Amino acid sequence: MKWIASKAGFDEVFRRPSAPRSHYAALISILESFTLDDVARRERLQRLALMNQGITFTVYGEKDGLERIFPFDFVPRIIPAGEWKLLQDGLVQRITALNLFLLDIYGEQKCLRDKVIPAELVFSRREYKRELRGVIPPRKIFTHVVGTDIIRDGEGRYLVLEDNCRVPSGVSYVLENRTLLNRVFPEFFASYPVRPINDYPSLLLETLLHAAPRASQSPVTVVLSPGIHNSAYFEHSFLAREMGVPLVEGRDLLVEGNRLFMRRTHGKRQVDVIYRRVDDEFLDPLTFRRDSMLGVPGLLNVYREGNVVLANAPGSGVADDKSVYAFMPALVKYYLDEEPLLPQVPTYLGFRKDDLRHMLEHADTLVIKTTGDAGGYGMLMGPFTAKKDIDAYLTGMRKNPGNYIAQPLVDLSSHPTHIDGRFEPRRIDLRPFILYGDRIRVLPGGLTRVALRAGSYVVNSSQGGGSKDTWVLAAREP
Amino acid sequence: MILSRVADGLYWMGRYLERAENTARLLLVTEETSTEVFGLDEELARAEWRDLAEILPGPALPERATRQVSGLTAATLQAVAFSPAHPNSVYFSLKRARDNARTVREALTIEVFVNLNETYQDLEAQAGRRLNDTPAFRSALGAAHRGILSTVGAIEHTLSHDPGWLFLRLGESIERLYRAATVLRIKLPALLAPEPKVDLPLLHTRWRALLRGLSSLENFRQTSGARLEPLEVLHFLLFDPHAPRSLRYGANAVKDVLDRLSAAGHPSAPARLIGRLAAELTYRSDEVIQRGEYLTFLESVLDGVTKTHEAVSTLYFGT
Numbered sequence: 105m106k107w108i109a110s111k112a113g114f115d116e117v118f119r120r121p122s123a124p125r126s127h128y129a130a131l132i133s134i135l136e137s138f139t140l141d142d143v144a145r146r147e148r149l150q151r152l153a154l155m156n157q158g159i160t161f162t163v164y165g166e167k168d169g170l171e172r173i174f175p176f177d178f179v180p181r182i183i184p185a186g187e188w189k190l191l192q193d194g195l196v197q198r199i200t201a202l203n204l205f206l207l208d209i210y211g212e213q214k215c216l217r218d219k220v221i222p223a224e225l226v227f228s229r230r231e232y233k234r235e236l237r238g239v240i241p242p243r244k245i246f247t248h249v250v251g252t253d254i255i256r257d258g259e260g261r262y263l264v265l266e267d268n269c270r271v272p273s274g275v276s277y278v279l280e281n282r283t284l285l286n287r288v289f290p291e292f293f294a295s296y297p298v299r300p301i302n303d304y305p306s307l308l309l310e311t312l313l314h315a316a317p318r319a320s321q322s323p324v325t326v327v328l329s330p331g332i333h334n335s336a337y338f339e340h341s342f343l344a345r346e347m348g349v350p351l352v353e354g355r356d357l358l359v360e361g362n363r364l365f366m367r368r369t370h371g372k373r374q375v376d377v378i379y380r381r382v383d384d385e386f387l388d389p390l391t392f393r394r395d396s397m398l399g400v401p402g403l404l405n406v407y408r409e410g411n412v413v414l415a416n417a418p419g420s421g422v423a424d425d426k427s428v429y430a431f432m433p434a435l436v437k438y439y440l441d442e443e444p445l446l447p448q449v450p451t452y453l454g455f456r457k458d459d460l461r462h463m464l465e466h467a468d469t470l471v472i473k474t475t476g477d478a479g480g481y482g483m484l485m486g487p488f489t490a491k492k493d494i495d496a497y498l499t500g501m502r503k504n505p506g507n508y509i510a511q512p513l514v515d516l517s518s519h520p521t522h523i524d525g526r527f528e529p530r531r532i533d534l535r536p537f538i539l540y541g542d543r544i545r546v547l548p549g550g551l552t553r554v555a556l557r558a559g560s561y562v563v564n565s566s567q568g569g570g571s572k573d574t575w576v577l578a579a580r581e582p
Numbered sequence: 583m584i585l586s587r588v589a590d591g592l593y594w595m596g597r598y599l600e601r602a603e604n605t606a607r608l609l610l611v612t613e614e615t616s617t618e619v620f621g622l623d624e625e626l627a628r629a630e631w632r633d634l635a636e637i638l639p640g641p642a643l644p645e646r647a648t649r650q651v652s653g654l655t656a657a658t659l660q661a662v663a664f665s666p667a668h669p670n671s672v673y674f675s676l677k678r679a680r681d682n683a684r685t686v687r688e689a690l691t692i693e694v695f696v697n698l699n700e701t702y703q704d705l706e707a708q709a710g711r712r713l714n715d716t717p718a719f720r721s722a723l724g725a726a727h728r729g730i731l732s733t734v735g736a737i738e739h740t741l742s743h744d745p746g747w748l749f750l751r752l753g754e755s756i757e758r759l760y761r762a763a764t765v766l767r768i769k770l771p772a773l774l775a776p777e778p779k780v781d782l783p784l785l786h787t788r789w790r791a792l793l794r795g796l797s798s799l800e801n802f803r804q805t806s807g808a809r810l811e812p813l814e815v816l817h818f819l820l821f822d823p824h825a826p827r828s829l830r831y832g833a834n835a836v837k838d839v840l841d842r843l844s845a846a847g848h849p850s851a852p853a854r855l856i857g858r859l860a861a862e863l864t865y866r867s868d869e870v871i872q873r874g875e876y877l878t879f880l881e882s883v884l885d886g887v888t889k890t891h892e893a894v895s896t897l898y899f900g901t
Contacts (some may be wrong), residue, residue, distance in 0.1 A: 155699075155703055156696050156699055156703065157692070157696055157699070158684065158687075158695060158696075158699045177604045228890040289611075318682065331685075332681075332684060332685050336853070337684075341684075341688050345688040347686065350584075350585055350588070350688070351588075351688045352585060355587065356585050356586070356587050366585055367585065367586045367587075367900065368583045368584060368585055368586060368842075369584055369585075369745065369749075369843075369898040369899075370583040371583070371584050372747075375583075441650050560762045562676045
């Protein structure tokens with residue numbers, strides 16, 4: 105077996121070349137006991153299992169209906185109990201603050217009066233929905249499901265890169281990766297106290313039921329999907345199946361008498377809770393985009409009346425806006441009177457004149473992003489981009505600087521990844537999933553995404569990323 | 583009860599799965615029969631394929647293709663089995679079955695989906711290959727046929743027999759009845775035509791092929807013995823109460839599902855339509871045989887099935 109340590113950034117596995125960190129030593133020695141042929145054979149099994157089970161996603165802009173496997177790397181990422189404790193506490197704190205922030209800006213707006221965050225900035229966010237001011241969801245929970253993106257800097261410190269408060273995806277791969285790894289490399293598991301994750305669907309259902317309107321005795325929950333052409337359709341179907349609830353599309357639902365129903369073969373049935381995997385803009389053509397075919401006319405009125413719960417609440421997206429992100433440490437202090445437990449990446453705002461000047465002058469050293477986009481779209485990686493392309497990007501930015509932010513390039517941590525018979529370092533990130541029901545729970549695991557191209561920083565599945573099983577270890581009894 | 587869209591998806595999954603199975607079986611039987619008789623009676627071998635083309639209409643096939651397999655070009659075999667462009671190919675039907683399964687996957691068990699998906703993936707790989715010879719063709723198509731049957735087995739034995747399953751069964755039984763009636767409608771005129779000089783062994787081969795094409799050969803032998811008396815075969819394929827591909831059994835299978843979907847004692851519109859057809863097939867057999875009105879009768883069966891399908895769509899799927 106050939107192992108190559110990373111040259112830049114934090115190496116998750118090796119303290120120095122051929123000296124693994126203690127929590128990786130057992131894994132390395134198990135892997136060393138395999139021949140390359142064994143490994144190749146196991147990898148073929150793995151590929152076949154993914155194809156046969158239809159664990160695929162669709163890439164936009166490619167030939168219609170093209171299904172791809174989300175590449176899976178079998179070398180698991182291991183997080184010791186102590187590190188996880190820090191992440192978990194930090195995430196609970198952050199999600200608490202995010203929800204207090206949403207409650208505030210859709211309610212009293214104290215943080216704007218106290219100038220913790222500029223009102224013009226909040227109001228100019230596309231994801232801030234004026235029409236929902238005063239509409240407070242049951243239990244004051246806005247974000248029932250969050251997937252927070254975490255990276256590690258050169259010293260191995262965990263940093264929050266992004267909060268995904270709208271329709272974070274990937275949790276189905278977290279669960280499927282575990283099943284797959286167990287099937288293909290069962291030998292790995294014997295030496296590690298890996299915390300189980302397969303109760304996620306039942307916790308998700310509990311979370312959704314907890315949010316149900318009070319009046320409803322046995323609430324009916326559904327998963328709302330844009331349909332089979334959506335890139336995350338597999339996940340929508342997976343979660344509906346795992347929770348044992350119907351998977352619906354907009355055309356399956358109708359509004360009558362300010363209540364929501366689904367169309368069934370033998371009459372209609374009222375729906376109480378929607379785990380929606382459709383963006384705000386497409387939820388209701390009467391309120392948001394009129395050309396939306398994915399939504400349900402009148403849905404937002406039913407929601408305003410409190411006759412249906414939407415998870416996550418519409419309008420929550422403003423909390424994960426990339427420029428609102430810059431204010432998160434201040435918002436944590438403001439609402440909780442605590443220091444943030446998890447640090448984040450310093451951020452320049454195109455919204456501020458001084459920051460904008462810095463961004464224009466130092467674009468070649470920065471990562472610049474548009475505030476409303478996700479999936480690695482609309483991003484400039486300054487250090488790796490030709491001057492003329494940077495200039496073209498900046499021309500676009502000058503037209504609407506408020507929609508841009510910039511961050512220094514953080515050299516993500518690297519993890520050995522099996523590439524053509526060798527174990528090469530590849531950059532990774534981590535997306536834990538956090539549920540907000542009767543309390544805030546962090547799934548002990550998460551989606552570790554890996555940039556499969558050598559030297560790449562981009563881990564998104566739409567742009568050549570893969571994923572790994574992510575192990576959170578149980579604290580051993582002293 | 584279930585979502586109308588999901589019921590619709592399950593219904594069509596059932597129909598396409600049954601269609602794929604029927605097509606695979608018919609192709610295997612036709613290929614074998616025509617290979618067998620080609621040297622003896624080339625015209626008959628070609629007639630078998632013409633019948634098949636009528637049963638499974640599709641784009642005109644490239645006649646000038648290169649390789650002769652059993653009096654037929656390899657291209658034709660490949661097209662009707664594996665072509666994505668042929669709307670009645672096994673591949674096309676199986677793809678539609680899988681597309682529908684993907685849209686209702688949450689209503690299926692993992693066994694059903696994985697069996698169907700594996701069969702589809704294998705067939706898709708096959709679609710991209712070139713056939714070397716007839717045994718290779720038989721082997722590939724035979725594997726697909728077995729994969730479909732194991733999917734059907736998973737549907738029967740792993741799915742809860744709830745309304746979703748009933749809609750799968752409804753699609754399957756409507757398709758089966760329609761296909762069987764179509765095969766009979768196209769094959770019977772030639773088989774029943776009084777021919778000037780009848781080569782008896784050859785006629786036997788053709789009736790045998792008809793029975794095999796409707797997977798009824800063994801079943802027929804058990805009720806009537808190995809001697810294939812045309813009128814007995816005909817009576818069996820139309821009116822046998824137990825054989826799963828007889829028309830009478832098929833209509834009663836559809837009726838059974840539609841009765842179970844109706845409120846007790848109140849048959850729905852499609853249940854009434856298929857009920858009348860099932861009654862005709864159950865009680866009018868002697869009359870039809872005596873008068874020799876097979877073709878008119880088969881037309882009325884096809885018409886009844888079509889109307890039942892339309893009534894199902896209107897009532898349950900809102901389409």
